[in-house]
Amino acid sequence: MNDVQDSVVKIVESLLESANRGDVVVTLDAPLHGDEGLGLDSLQTAELSAILEDEFGTDPFSEGVVPDTVGEIAGFYASRSTAPA
Known part of the structure; x- marks a missing residue:
């Protein structure tokens, strides 16, 4: 898993933990x-959209992209210069 993928997975895991679904x-x-x-x-x-925007400065949902999977979110950031190194 690369850095972007790892970051997105951790964000989703954190969101689920806060919903008692860890x-x-x-x-x-x-x-x-x-x-x-x-x-x-x-x-x-x-x-999730708000957390992603806070973390990366943008999010796929506000850009008109409706990802179906966690990987599609990671792919959104991997294709942009706003992705963390």
């Missing part, structure tokens, strides 16, 4: 929504 395994292939995935609801998705 037992959920976060992988790059994990869908963000639905019973088969991480099960984020709309409020948690909005919170």
Whole structure:
């Protein structure tokens, strides 16, 4: 896992821990929504968007990108210069 992927996974894990769902395994292939995935609801998705913007200066959701997986979020940042080194 590269630095961007690791950062995104840690952010999602932290979000789930704050929702008392720290037992959920976060992988790059994990869908963000639905019973088969991480099960984020709309409020948690909005919170994730805000956390990502605080961390990276932008977020995929406000850029009009609607990622389906954790890996798609990481890919968004990997393709931008705002990604951490």
